[in-house]
Amino acid sequence: MGIRAGIVVTGTEVLTGRVADRNGPWLADRLLELGIELAHITICGDRPADIAAQLAFLAAQDVELIVTSGGLGPTADDLTVDTVAGFCGRKMVLDTALEERITAILRKLVTRMPDLDFDAVRAANRKQAVVPEGATVLEPVGTAPGVVVTPLAAPTPTIVVLPGPPRELQAMWPAALATDAVQAAIAGRVHYRQDTIRMFGPAESALAEALRLAEAEIPGFAELEITTCLRRAELEIVTRYEPAAADSYDRLRAALCDRFGDAVYSTDGATVDDQVAALLAGRWAATAESCTGGLVAGRLTDRPGSSAYLAGGVVSYSNAAKSELLGVDPELIETHGAVSEQVAEAMAVGALRRFGADIAVSTTGIAGPGGGSAEKPVGTVCFCVAAPDQPPVLRTVRLPGNRSDVRERSTTIAMHLLRRALAD
């Protein structure tokens, strides 16, 4: 077994789910890249006793490295550094040079807020300059410094204490990694490979069966750590292995491609978003959305540089908007209903024309919870991909789940329909 690590995410707002944790996943990626085995992520509120219990738990799990996030702010409910110092058996001391550096940062910030009392702000932030004795200080990116510290008595995992805001935590990570204490802790790491296969279409049971067969047929299968996951409408198979098991992995990949054919759309880690972006190079796309209400356009513009291939989109939620902005014939809506392949086609063709695009995708459906009928229940969604001088691609699906599930899966399906049309 290589070097193991644990992550402690603190913050009542994260524990209670009011804020989604972005630090655990981000740190997990960094550890993975380094070849460090992430064993546990633990989340607790801003309570010293619970934070201390998690540190003790992780230390007992033979981790060499613990990374904490959160609890470094100026408010009185932020107690992580104190608690880590206690766990390490170290006193808290005021670092006066650090206090001066924090004050300098605050002075700059405060110039943008002229009605703020600077002394009050400075007092509120003084607490952030009190650090465990013997700790290495990580310079603040916001106003909160981090620390790297080790316990005075065994077990002695190296503890990296970082602030909660993802932007600050991410910017401070390289400095944490560069400290002697962290370098010593992770010296014995193994370099794993990780590869991802993505499929769109097959059921999870069919994949389970394929993996059972592969287990019987592929020598060294046991050396592959395979995790499968159904996400939105896709199956993702992630395999982690030491370089010596590369042959077994190659055979697994070949077996899955063989069995599932075109449903395997990616074996190199690329997502459908990556592929659509690459395929769109030199072409203009447009969207015409009803039930997805802008999420397809939002997804297409998520990537830097998307202004080179997304001309634009229309969210035509009302029937009037479908006619006025996309030129959909009101009679078509009257005859077939707004949720129909006929209307989906007219929307896509309208978007193509209005934006002068090379390809357009449309969605119209019933996301729920209301609006369903016996003939068109909640979850019914029609799609069209249109391109000049080509027959339109039409699709109707019935999706399970709640409003948010239907909207999210519809967005994924629209991406796959775009991908297939572009690749043809």
Place this chain on the structure above:
Amino acid sequence: MGIRAGIVVTGTEVLTGRVADRNGPWLADRLLELGIELAHITICGDRPADIAAQLAFLAAQDVELIVTSGGLGPTADDLTVDTVAGFCGRKMVLDTALEERITAILRKLVTRMPDLDFDAVRAANRKQAVVPEGATVLEPVGTAPGVVVTPLAAPTPTIVVLPGPPRELQAMWPAALATDAVQAAIAGRVHYRQDTIRMFGPAESALAEALRLAEAEIPGFAELEITTCLRRAELEIVTRYEPAAADSYDRLRAALCDRFGDAVYSTDGATVDDQVAALLAGRWAATAESCTGGLVAGRLTDRPGSSAYLAGGVVSYSNAAKSELLGVDPELIETHGAVSEQVAEAMAVGALRRFGADIAVSTTGIAGPGGGSAEKPVGTVCFCVAAPDQPPVLRTVRLPGNRSDVRERSTTIAMHLLRRALAD
């Protein structure tokens, strides 16, 4: 102290951050509503030893209830039930009646996939009918049953084992809650109140200072468990207290309203989304988005019933789209640049007209990482809210953070500008 609980989230895809955990937050809300103190959420991969370590940790933290999610699928990496049975000192036994019920579910599913080998699927799913001896079975919503089980020896927290897909977990929770074992475990719970104050504008330091003053002035302040959090561009103050401390909470709320005035936009839990939806009743809104690329429309259509107030939107990513779909004069773009209050105004006015709407909001900005200049750096975003016969509301901001931060914060600001314009 009341009844404490812990949540164990299993799944390598969640631990490694490939899938965001939605079950921890959802379960946290349910526990909170019940007056159960959530002490810890722990996340680990699909490894029995790590799952067992987390169960032992939580049991040692005096929790009366542990809820696990994930690891109930047909694939061989799903091992949660096995591990929980081992932790409880209980044998695994095949429940043949349950197996028949799972088979019946599968038979229905398989009719939709004619090319699937039914016996292979059935074999893959047989494992799901093997449950700990003495456990209460929770009927499957997908194909995976849950269980409620208690250890044979102390410590004996009640353990609820639920599947990973949020839709299944959520649908099975009421049945889990209704079991005798769970009811017995949570019998001694305290009913807390929780109230939320939301502010848009003030800095976190200013809030910290206000809370410090409140602590000195308000009797019973120590009875309030206050957590503050900076989320997107908003500050959220959540306070949890026993009913006897209601007077102290009322004084805290009054003190914050007094100090921050209009910046406190909600004291009843309503989000800006809730308020905008309520204010729009009987009116039609439209959007015209550039840098947010559909996210404002996506947020406005997130709620059921939004078709009653969102007419539609245009994502005018290219300059041509701004002119063609929204009627923005190309000379205006030439003179002032696409990211300017002049163009933002023309976009909003264009959307108002094209959709025949009562109010329209527009965004145009530089989300980055490229496209910035000395005069208009990355993060510069212009907004306009337009309504017939009213002067337009214009705003330009410079937002920190990466592309995703800028897009998300811009979306929140657009919502607040809409709220203010509608409330006036």
